[in-house]
Amino acid sequence: MIDHKELLFAFQQGAIQLINGKQTLNQINVFPVSDGDTGSNLASLMQTILEETKEESSSVIEVFEKVADASLLGARGNSGIIFAQYFNGIYNNLLCLEETNSVHSFVKSVKLAITEAYQAIEHPVEGTIITVIRSWAEALNENEDLTSLEKVLPEALLQAKQALENTTNQLKILKKNQVVDAGAKGFYLFIEGFTEAFVNKQSIKKRAEDSSGSVKIDLSESLHTINSEPVYRYCTEILLDHVTQSKNEIQEKLNDYGDSLVVAVNRGKARIHIHSNQPSQVLSYLSTVGQPIQQKADDMLLQYQVSKQRKAPIALVTDSIADLPTDYILNNQIHVLPMNILIGNTNYIDKITIQTNQFFQMKGNQKERPTSSQPTLKTVENLFSFLETKYESILVITVSSKLSGTFHTVKEATKRTTSSARIAVIDSKQNSAAQGLLVMNANEWIQSGIPFEELIEKTKRKRDQVEILVSVDDLDPMIASGRIPKFAGKIAKKINLKPIVSLNKDGEGNLSDFAFSREGIEKKIFQRLKKLHKKNRIKRYAVIHANSESKARFWGDKLAEQVGFQPSYIMDISTVVAMSAGQGSVAVAFEIEEGVEPL
Template identity: 35%
Template sequence: MKIKYLDGRRLYFAFLAGGRAIIKDFAYLNRINVFPVPDGDTGTNLASTMKAIAEQARPSRSIRESLNSIADAALTGARGNSGLIFAQFIYGLSKELGNEIRVSTARFGESVRNAVRYAYNSIAHPQEGTMLTLIREWAEEVYQNRHRFSDYHELLHHSLEKARKALQETPKKLAVLRKAGVVDAGAKGFVDFIEGVANFIHQGSLKNVMSQELLDIEFQEAPHKVKEDIPYRYCTEAMIVGENLDLQKIKELVVRAGDSAIIGGSETKARFHVHTNHPAELFYALKDLGTIVQPKAEDMKLQAEISLKPKSRVGLVVDSSCDLPSELLEANQVVVIPFPINIGEHVFLDKLTISPEKLYQLMKSGEILPRSAQPSPKTLENWFSFLSSHFESILVLTISSGLSGYHNLVKKVAEKFADKKIRVVDTRHLSGTFGLIVQRLLEGWPGSQDVEELANRAEDLVRKTDLLVDIRTLKYLVKGGRVSPARGLLAKLLNIKPIITLNEEGKAISAGKSFSRKQNFRKILKMVREKHRQHPIHSFALVHVSDPGRAEAYAREIEKVCGKPVSFIMDASPVVGVHNGIGSVGICLTYE
């Protein structure tokens, strides 16, 4: 039977069939992925994009409405370079096709050819021999034969042969493909898609167009395993939503941030991908151009080092509430899971796409109240899957379960890896005391390769660690719901300055109070002297919320008490600072 037109429903199911072909081939696409970086995720990225279309898009009689739904789902679910290029091509197609109920091959040929420029314009530096080449050459073939074939089956079958030939030519256009002896993975994925569409148009059957079995596949977003020097460290993505988005300005900022830059979308929704060394600076610059959601910033350098040369048989995982100098964490291949930070409608990643300094500037300049959230189970699953393939076992240290439900989430996700050795320890601490526990644990890390021994050591250090927090104002604790408004008002009227500590369960309790910051300072130092008299201090650290001067003053006095220099002074993690508020200082002690 000849197919002389496409309507909205037929086009929708054709897309599902094309997506099904990609999903079935995703593992092979991952294996042949060598460009732009050999990170083995092109198949996963394209399959995830297709799965988003299947789950979110809805068919309509109108071609425009069906394509708009598909394009929106593709953009929302786009992953990586390949997913975003494909999404932008579909967006272009949705703009080029009119409001027709039915579209002939002639009209279709014109539209796909015009849609190519949307894909090219999304990339800062288009490279031939990639998916872009396949899209362009296939679209040109469709255009050139739009009048020759009035039957979609004949048109797609003919253009598919051209796409297959173009795919085999990709190694001639890219030396990295030629050297690896493969075709481009993204280009192969596009050929898979056209094959799926062509088969559906020929057979006309909806059976197994997109089976539930394929939709149920969970695509692990495997961390990067790059085997070369990495000039730009973080693989960064996000979506920006709003009204009348300035796509040109967004593109300028993203392109300036690094390489492998792709920006796609519309005036109301845009997605970008870029490799950069400074994701926090990029996100801070973008925040005024729209609402940032779905952030991602993966440390490709750390992932590559773990893949190529793990330094231990035990992998160590902490979360971003752990305050410790990044140099120490990086030197020991410690994985840090970031907490999402919500600032208004924006979503940032703690310490990755928002720095403590910038967040505290925002808190000072307005009445915003950032809120922290838990990482997704999927994030943890992806990391556990990756780490368990490079380490014999994994030790996960978490923020106090008395302050967050994150510890229970980690335990639940770890249970899914019953065949792997994953040990989860509740530090019952956070911020600088969490950091001191990790610092001391790392001192003996090279000499111990047994996860149970290390976990027991961590538990012992938990009991030898103390935190005292000098609170400047209860305003933020009241806003966050941790202190009642009545108590907050009373404290303000009486100028009460509380001192907070953590009990044995890791819950925040009062350790005292004063009626001025000067009194608080003296009282905390008195507590430190008494604690040192009972249990000699092994080391100490200071964390602060935008008050380095007060932290340094504490450091000078505590050094006089114990005779040892401060281990580190640093900004408290935003996930901690948003609750304790501007001016807070954490005095972190660990004992012999």
């Protein structure tokens, strides 16, 4: 039998081992995109597991349940999603067995759960994390001595190490860079710590730090009983570590930011609940008194309006990379899945707990490059569970699948739902305001009352009539984030060319034109839109910027002269887009009339 306390300790040690290897994983991250964030994403997942498993468990199955739930809550990036699917697969398979706390059941479940790991990816590729997961699970099942985990885990770890080392030879990009797959190594580091906790339990426990207790807040049900339109829009919860102020000091400072304030402090940790219109300012203050670990912000105002009177039977969902004015989103009841931004050790919620101007202020004080990740499976599932009670159908329009794993995460969430609502997920093959314009079209069709199937087809066709052109000052952020080809970007930098960055028909970043100055790039963009307008092709357009409002206003005025009408909106871009576009970037997204091919 497995001791549930030892199992929980092993999970925690595996998480710590991976967190300690974060920097190495970031450095070797070259597949599928060389964006250096695999370590950060997996460390964030492991931190959530540590936080969610601090309370005592009473059984093996409860330990697995906590880890499975925590992994869905904290999963970031492709490898994180696979981790989450795998842990949930182990838990689900254990539930189907008569005995849930034996070594035999554990070994059987980790093998059966391989299927879930593969299903987390639309196109599984060998030589990645799934290969090492499979090798480890199969090695465990080959061991005939199942008297204790201390006996079966070391040999399986050796097999996993061999599989990890072999990933270098399985993928060309890994062989070219002479590295192992970052996600695969992340899994290996986890099972290495997990194994050592069983094999060397006494020495490991002596080295383990005394974990501080978790902190909870008791929320009255009346706080979330919304019978009238809420004064404050976001129900915000934030967990802090290393808190330097008292409960009373925190309460006194936050009283001006909203209502329904509840603060709990325990052994250096604090959990704060507040209803606020300014969650980014709330977090900005709390970051000065402690280290944010977790945060969430639910849009109570949108939920209230939908519950009181929905505008249509079809729910429209997009992600926060779609740049649309906040008022437009609320007034049209568009539901937004927030992207995540990791700065240092803190995960922020795009456009809610962090704004673009704050991002650039904070970025300068960080040694590590900020990274981003798609919404978690749990976030998507929670949204679906709300929408299915309010709508007959759900249309989700995501950022290009070539730029983010959001599309695949949402698709995976649709497989897991038991909802009777029809759900369609469309890859916009766009980002930023181009994605926003596509969402605007879908919203207008929904409001007109067209059937769901027709809506899906019209939205897919419209993708080809939307385009974005971006002027960037510095190519380094786009190269580092993998948004444009590294080779092309380095050549452009070497000869000091200023590029126009756009997306191709597949939704991949590319360099579509060049000039030797920013003014030259602007001139080319203005001329292109003027030429399109002469043929009555432009239906509408929007100007977006990365903390460069004056330049965006200039673009808006200039383009209005060229095409004869004002932009639909001018706004700051998503923090996630700003991270790869760089400060000072300006872009125009435009929509041409249906049936007309772009130039």
